[in-house]
Amino acid sequence: MKEIKTKIIERIKSHFQDAVERDYDYNRLDFSVKKETIPSILFYLKDEMNFKHLSHITCVDWLEEKEFEVVFILWSYTDRLQVYVRTRIDRDHPVLDNIDMIWRQANTYERELKEMYGINFTGLEAPEEFLLEDWEGPPPMRRDFDTREYAARTYYTRPGREDAQDVRETIIKRTGEELPDFAKKYKR
Amino acid sequence: MVFNDKNSQKIVDIIENYARKSSLWILAYGTGCGAIELPPTVTSRYDSERLGIHFGATPRQxxxxxxxxxxTTKTLKRVIRVYEQMQDPKYVIGFGSCTINGGMYWDSYNTINALDRYLPVDVYINGCMPRPEAVLAGFAKLQKLIQAGKADGANKYKENLDWYRTNQKKVIPNWRMPEYNW
Amino acid sequence: MGSILYYTLGAIISFILAFTVGITYMGLDRKITARVQNRIGPPWYQNFLDVSKLYFKKTNIHQGIMQHMGAAFMMVTAVMALLIVPIFNHGHFFPNLNFQGDLIFLLYIMVFGQLGMALGVGQTGNPNAAIGITRGLSQMTGYEIPWVLALVALMIQYKTTSIVDLMNVQAETGRWLMFSSPFAFLAAILAMLGMFSHAPFDIMVAPNELASGPISEYGGKYLSILMSAGAVFMFAKLTLYVDLFMGGSSNLLALLIKTFSFFLIPVLYGIVSPRYRTEQAIRYFWGWPSLFGLLAVIQAVILK
Structure with missing residues (x-):
């Protein structure tokens, strides 16, 4: 596994100078690239390196850095190796190249990201709404979207749920137990 | 015993309610994760068919x-349509804590919290998930209510339709439903 | 005048008998299935409760006149078949609308109900119902062939098209037709499996893939009528089989025993069989059952 990984890292680095690798697990590799490189590195991984399977496309919201990090997760059946390809895009104007000509199932994930995070994929053919129906608010999976406030505004909250905010507080009230230090910063 | 209109109506009611409570057909429409508790309820181990409870295929039946x-609000739209297609008398059972107060999804952006604001609920079964024993206990409660003639959620829905519609339209902004008919 | 009243009363009583026995048999079917699956199962009178509950429904939705007629056609077919099939050997009280050629008439009338249903479900506009009735009619083309072959063999062999004549033949010779023309009996029994649309030939009503097929838009009182019609029709068909192959029955107990033993054939065959698709069912019926039917015709021609 070690040799295979070094070989893959060497080949990727020789083709894509901006790739930053991170090797932290037994069968997992991690490349961070610029967003312009995304289609070409995915093409290269699929056609030359035998990463035939696109497992997932997901997104991390770095609110403090004002960036989205889009992660493409690939799997190679021959090398039994998982590769993450990460890229950072601007949070205010999130635009990325559409890759559903490489894997057709990418279309589904891209539509999901479009609805849940508001990321626009150039040339994505997805006219209708997908998961959210009749949604009018901001994309709900962004971290600055306050789900609790939205739920309290839209849905009726049944009385009796007020004390259900944190289980730990209820326990402290009942038993006088000490709250650990790390838990205090999550206090609501 | 005097046979006037009221007494004979009482006897008819007893017979009708007995037939209704002994033959409850569930609409096989699993909205959430709780639907997984229904197969054990109707198959060999808990065998709800001995109480007359089994799956009916369509809302009409x-x-x-x-x-x-x-x-979710998306499912709620379908559930309302399904409920209105069912034939009177019809009953609603809220199953699991999510229908009572939202359960673990109480602050989610697309799940409703209190079912009885959108549909008339006759019996709630709490638990997450309720075991098949609890489901059968809930059905026994419903049967008692039916025999006593108190399970009249459908009438409640008809009489307070405005209130229910207001609540429903609040969470379903684009109300594109077919014309109303019972 | 008196005789008309007499026969009307007889018709009503035979209808009540057919309804009671048919619904009870349906309940026993559910009970037997439950016992085989190691369940307790519903009580034997569960189907009475179901029918009455459906009848006590307060609302009914229909999409048009033909949907009314679909349920009515089924009921009419069932009652007509019941009135033509002689229930007892020498039933003075029960009406006997028998005539020369009633076997051929029965062949037609038994198809009539499903064709009426097809018109009815056409109006509901439900795609499940349309698929269901299409499958039902295609399956009918399957089992009609051995069934017609069996009846034709009987007609050729005994030179009659009347059920009463066939019963008289059995009474005279003292041998049931299931022994004197065994191939016709085999073909008819195998066709019966499909005719009852019991498992494994229940693709028409398959509740978990088609949402109960043709009846998916029928609820409340319509479904109650359809269930009653099914029970009556089932009893009529069972009685026809008893009349044709077991020499009819002279009293109620014999009738119940004979019809129930016939009824057990599709029930027990269905419990242990998975569901056939339409083309599998048609291939099944056009295989051995049709061969038995052909053998029956050949035997009839030779023995004539």
Whole structure:
């Protein structure tokens, strides 16, 4: 596994100078690239390196850095190796190249990201709404979207749920137990 | 015993309610994760068919609408249509804590919290998930209510339609439903 | 005048008998299935409760006149078949609308109900119902062939098209037709499996893939009528089989025993069989059952 990984890292680095690798697990590799490189590195991984399977496309919201990090997760059946390809895009104007000509199932994930995070994929053919129906608010999976406030505004909250905010507080009230230090910063 | 209109109506009611309570057809429409508790309820181990409870296939034939678990607004739209297609008398059972107060999805952006604001609920079964024993206990409660003639959720829905519609339209902004007919 | 009243009363009583026995048999079917699956199962009178509950429904939705007629056609077919099939050997009280050629008439009338249903479900506009009735009619083309072959063999062999004549033949010779023309009996029994649309030939009503097929838009009182019609029709068909192959029955107990033993054939065959698709069912019926039917015709021609 070690040799295979070094070989893959060497080949990727020789083709894509901006790739930053991170090797932290037994069968997992991690490349961070610029967003312009995304289609070409995915093409290269699929056609030359035998990463035939696109497992997932997901997104991390770095609110403090004002960036989205889009992660493409690939799997190679021959090398039994998982590769993450990460890229950072601007949070205010999130635009990325559409890759559903490489894997057709990418279309589904891209539509999901479009609805849940508001990321626009150039040339994505997805006219209708997908998961959210009749949604009018901001994309709900962004971290600055306050789900609790939205739920309290839209849905009726049944009385009796007020004390259900944190289980730990209820326990402290009942038993006088000490709250650990790390838990205090999550206090609501 | 005097046979006037009231007395004979009482006897007819007893017979009708007995038939209704002994033959409850569930609409096989699993809305949430709770639907997984229904197969053990109707198959060999708990065998609800001995109480007359089994699956009816379509809304036209079914008597009981089981809301099994959380209801997203997207599903709520379908559930309302299904409920209105069912034939009177019809009953709703809220199944699991998600239907009572939202359960673990109480602050989610697309699940409703209190089912009885959108549909008239006759019996709630709490638990996350309720075991098949609890489901059968809930059905026994419903049967008692039916025999006593108190399970009149459908009438409640008809009489307070405005209130229910207001609540429903609040969470379903684009109300594109077909014309109303019972 | 008196005789008309007499026969009307007889018709009503035979209808009540057919309804009671048919619904009870349906309940026993559910009970037997439950016992085989190691369940307790519903009580034997569960189907009475189901029918009455459906009848006590307060609302009914229909999409048009033909949907009314679909349920009515089924009921009419069932009652007509019941009135033509002689229930007892020498039933003075029960009406006997028998005539020369009633076997051929029965062949037609038994198809009539499903064709009426097809018109009815056409109006509901439900795609499941349309698929269901299409499958039902295609399956009918399957089992009609051995069934017609069996009846034709009987007609050729005994030179009659009347059920009463066939019963008289059995009474005279003292041998049931299931022994004197065994191939016709085999073909008819195998066709019966499909005719009852019991498992494994229940693709028409398959509740978990088609949402109960043709009846998916029928609820409340319509479904109650359809269930009653099914029970009556089932009893009529069972009685026809008893009349044709077991020499009819002279009293109620013999009738119940004979019809129930016939009824057990599709029930027990269905419990242990998975569901056939339409083309599998048609291939099944056009295989051995049709061969038995052909053998029956050949035997009839030779023995004539």
């Amino acid at each position: 079914a008597d009981v609408l089981l809301i099994t678990g959380y209801l």
